[in-house]
Structures are given as structure tokens and as C-alpha cells.
Amino acid sequence: MSPFLFIDKGQSLQQQIHSQQEKLQNCLACPDVWIPLENNCYLFSNTSATFGAAKEICNRAGAYILEDQSPREKSLTKTKGYDKMWIGVTDNRQEGVFVYESTGTRVNNGDWVKGQPGGGRNENCAVAYKDSNWQWHDYPCNHKFDYVCKKTKGTFKM
Ligand SMILES: [Ca+2]
Known part of the structure; x- marks a missing residue:
């Protein structure tokens, strides 16, 4: 769309x-295909992917893998029927230091299940479990899970 009036x-x-x-x-x-909620747009995956592939797909759309979920985001996610889905949080770069992929900032109050993360060097990516009310577990990044890309409204190229 032209920016001119x-x-x-x-x-x-x-x-x-x-x-x-x-x-x-x-x-x-x-x-x-993207679903609007409040000030954001969401793209729900149709097929599972490794964390790296999910990240690339989201990034290519100018988006990022969903991170902390608001209660309304959790409600939206529940309608998709996923059992597990990636959360855009990893300690790939430095073991034990989990960061948000979108910003690189450190996760201070992550929505971890009690006792998580606990996988050490073998598990560097966060996965939200439906059965844990979408709280997070650490998991090997090369497994394949569903994912949600998130992006702010109005940031799409027209
Ligand atoms: Ca780890």
C-alpha cells in the first residue's frame, strides 16, 4: 500500500x-492467516519444526517465536489443540543463562514448571506444555514441536 494519501x-x-x-x-x-489479538498478530504453525527452523520461519516474516504468554494469549493458544509448543527462550549461547530470542535479554522470571529448567547442556530450548498450563520445560532444540510466530500489528510491509 502506498504511504501517500x-x-x-x-x-x-x-x-x-x-x-x-x-x-x-x-x-x-x-x-x-495471521490472527489478531490486542496489538499483535499471531501465526500458528501447521507442522512441527525444530527450534532453529521455527525461529527462521518466524524471523523471515519479521516475527519471533512467542515468548511469555499473557492470559489472553494462553486462551488463544488453547484453541489450537497443541500439546507442546516452542517458547522463544534458549540458553544456547551460555549454558544456564536463558535469554529471549527476540531481544537477547535475560529471562528473570521465566514461566518454568517447578524444578525446570533441569536438562543442563542437553536441553537448551524452552517448550510450553499444555498439561502444565503452558508453563515451560527445557528440551533438546532439535526436537520438533509446534510454534507460534508473534508480531506487532502495523509492522507488515504493504
Ligand atoms: Ca541448557
């Missing part, structure tokens, strides 16, 4: 305003 002289001012508002709303909406 075109004024049609045949339209009343009110019509022009309405038309520009519609264009703006289209810019702020989520693209096809």
Missing part, C-alpha cells in the same frame, strides 16, 4: 476522511 476532489471532506481511515485500518490489520 490521495485526495479525490469529487469526494466530500467527510468521505475523504472515511476513506483515509479505512486505509489506515488496513495498514494496522494482520495479514491473511
Whole structure:
């Protein structure tokens, strides 16, 4: 979509305003297949993937693997029927230091299941379990799980 506003002289001012508002709303909406919730857009995987592949797919869309889930995000996720899904949190770079993939910032209050993470060097990626109310376990990154890409509304190229 063009960022420029075109004024049609045949339209009343009110019509022009309405038309520009519609264009703006289209810019702020989520693209096809992505699900809107509050200020974000979500893409739910159809097939499972390793953590690295999931990350690449999300990054290619300018998004990142879902991280901490709000209660509303958890409700949305529940509708998808996943048993487990990746969370964009790893200690790949430094064992025991979990960081958010999207920002590289350290996870201080991760939503870990009690006793997790506990896999040491063999388990460097976080997985949310439905049966644990989507709390996290650490898991080997080369396993394949479902995943959700998340992106802020209005950041898509038109
Ligand atoms: Ca680890």
C-alpha cells in the first residue's frame, strides 16, 4: 500500500476522511492467516519444526517465536489443540543463562514448571506444555514441536 494519501476532489471532506481511515485500518490489520489479538498478530504453525527452523520461519516474516504468554494469549493458544509448543527462550549461547530470542535479554522470571529448567547442556530450548498450563520445560532444540510466530500489528510491509 502506498504511504501517500490521495485526495479525490469529487469526494466530500467527510468521505475523504472515511476513506483515509479505512486505509489506515488496513495498514494496522494482520495479514491473511495471521490472527489478531490486542496489538499483535499471531501465526500458528501447521507442522512441527525444530527450534532453529521455527525461529527462521518466524524471523523471515519479521516475527519471533512467542515468548511469555499473557492470559489472553494462553486462551488463544488453547484453541489450537497443541500439546507442546516452542517458547522463544534458549540458553544456547551460555549454558544456564536463558535469554529471549527476540531481544537477547535475560529471562528473570521465566514461566518454568517447578524444578525446570533441569536438562543442563542437553536441553537448551524452552517448550510450553499444555498439561502444565503452558508453563515451560527445557528440551533438546532439535526436537520438533509446534510454534507460534508473534508480531506487532502495523509492522507488515504493504
Ligand atoms: Ca541448557
